[in-house]
Amino acid sequence: MEERRTSVFENGLIWFGAAISIAEILTGTYFAPLGLIRGLFAILIGHVIGCAMLFFAGLIGGKVRKSAMETAKMSFGSKGALLFCVLNIIQLVGWTAIMIYDGALAVNGIFDIGNWIWCIVIGAWIVLWIMIGIRNLGKVNTVAMSALFVLTIMLSFVIFGKGTGLNTGGEGMTFGAAVELSVAMPLSWLPLISDYTREAKKPVKATAVSAITYGLVSTWMYVIGMGAAIFTAETDIAQIMVKAGLGIAGLLIVVFSTVTTTFLDAYSAGISSETLSARINGKWAAVVVTVIGTVGAIFLPLADITDFLYLIGSVFAPMIAIQIADFFILKQNKEASAFRVRNLIIWLVGFVIYRLLMRVDILVGSTLPDMLITMAICIAVGKAAENKEIRNK
Numbered sequence: 576m577e578e579r580r581t582s583v584f585e586n587g588l589i590w591f592g593a594a595i596s597i598a599e600i601l602t603g604t605y606f607a608p609l610g611l612i613r614g615l616f617a618i619l620i621g622h623v624i625g626c627a628m629l630f631f632a633g634l635i636g637g638k639v640r641k642s643a644m645e646t647a648k649m650s651f652g653s654k655g656a657l658l659f660c661v662l663n664i665i666q667l668v669g670w671t672a673i674m675i676y677d678g679a680l681a682v683n684g685i686f687d688i689g690n691w692i693w694c695i696v697i698g699a700w701i702v703l704w705i706m707i708g709i710r711n712l713g714k715v716n717t718v719a720m721s722a723l724f725v726l727t728i729m730l731s732f733v734i735f736g737k738g739t740g741l742n743t744g745g746e747g748m749t750f751g752a753a754v755e756l757s758v759a760m761p762l763s764w765l766p767l768i769s770d771y772t773r774e775a776k777k778p779v780k781a782t783a784v785s786a787i788t789y790g791l792v793s794t795w796m797y798v799i800g801m802g803a804a805i806f807t808a809e810t811d812i813a814q815i816m817v818k819a820g821l822g823i824a825g826l827l828i829v830v831f832s833t834v835t836t837t838f839l840d841a842y843s844a845g846i847s848s849e850t851l852s853a854r855i856n857g858k859w860a861a862v863v864v865t866v867i868g869t870v871g872a873i874f875l876p877l878a879d880i881t882d883f884l885y886l887i888g889s890v891f892a893p894m895i896a897i898q899i900a901d902f903f904i905l906k907q908n909k910e911a912s913a914f915r916v917r918n919l920i921i922w923l924v925g926f927v928i929y930r931l932l933m934r935v936d937i938l939v940g941s942t943l944p945d946m947l948i949t950m951a952i953c954i955a956v957g958k959a960a961e962n963k964e965i966r967n968k
Contacts, residue, residue, distance in 0.1 A: 580776040590785040592835030594792035597677045603800020621757020626790035636769020637778025643769035644850040654913040663766040667844035671868025676877040678833030698869030704838040726828045755940030759884035767843040893925025896949035905957040925949035
């Protein structure tokens with residue numbers, strides 16, 4: 576029986592749901608001190624950089640029909656790729672906890688029955704989404720995304736209908752740091768996107784639609800957060816919804832957006848777990864991740880995620896830079912030996928460079944220069960190795 580492939584439209588819906596996120600709106604509030612125009616430019620530049628990388632990462636998986644962590648084996652070896660698999664699972668568990676925490680906090684601001692109760696409710700909905708399965712979510716996702724689309728437009732009108740902006744002076748981040756914070760969110764999806772594009776009927780189109788849809792909607796979420804801080808002097812999205820009379824509508828926005836986004840994190844953690852061992856069932860691993868994330872959301876302090884975003888960037892920016900260089904330039908598209916030590920060393924160099932670049936205020940952030948430097952090193956070392964092999968023959 577032929578395996579069912581997802582359509583371009585279904586892939587677009589998946590990434591539309593991924594982008595509508597309370598975490599993205601909250602991150603957008605950090606841009607307010609830059610002012611509307613400079614903040615908007617920082618958001619746009621960062622998303623162009625991040626989503627371009629997202630496209631190339633998804634295209635690799637779509638072309639070879641492998642999950643994100645399976646494609647990592649082509650560059651880092653069957654055993655070497657397990658490092659990124661473990662790091663990816665850790666970041667996905669972290670994201671699951673953060674998303675449930677943010678969602679519960681926002682919902683509780685609308686209907687105060689206790690954060691921990693809302694954590695459990697949201698966690699249960701995510702488990703339901705997982706049990707329905709990625710291939711059976713088409714109609715459910717269409718209804719959910721339509722509702723989210725309408726409700727988010729309502730939220731946008733509430734925020735931007737306030738008129739003139741308020742004073743946003745005071746201490747804030749630099750433009751370069753703001754760009755990097757904008758890059759960080761799409762970058763966090765790099766180790767996941769192939770888990771979905773590998774299922775696509777038309778991988779190139781599906782990947783393009785996924786990256787563009789995510790980029791546009793994520794930008795919208797950031798702008799909503801920034802606009803909330805500038806135009807309403809309020810960074811608590813729940814309070815904005817309450818003041819605007821969006822009680823039930825606000826509840827739906829928060830719950831659905833949290834479920835549709837966090838589902839992708841938990842689902843991909845399950846897929847990555849299968850890479851660790853063939854005996855692991857991805858669906859049940861995703862359920863376990865959701866349970867751990869729910870417990871973390873209840874008991875851990877998860878209010879500020881900026882350091883978490885920068886850590887993700889420093890780990891996965893050099894990783895995908897090496898994969899892009901290998902696949903598209905060096906034409907390395909077969910699984911390497913157990914450990915591809917050369918690329919693992921280059922990744923470590925890229926990781927260190929990223930952390931050093933964070934100390935410098937670069938107009939385009941740290942990710943782009945780090946990836947360009949890492950790719951240049953990878954290509955130079957790869958070409959030198961090829962020439963050595965030719966001479967030895």
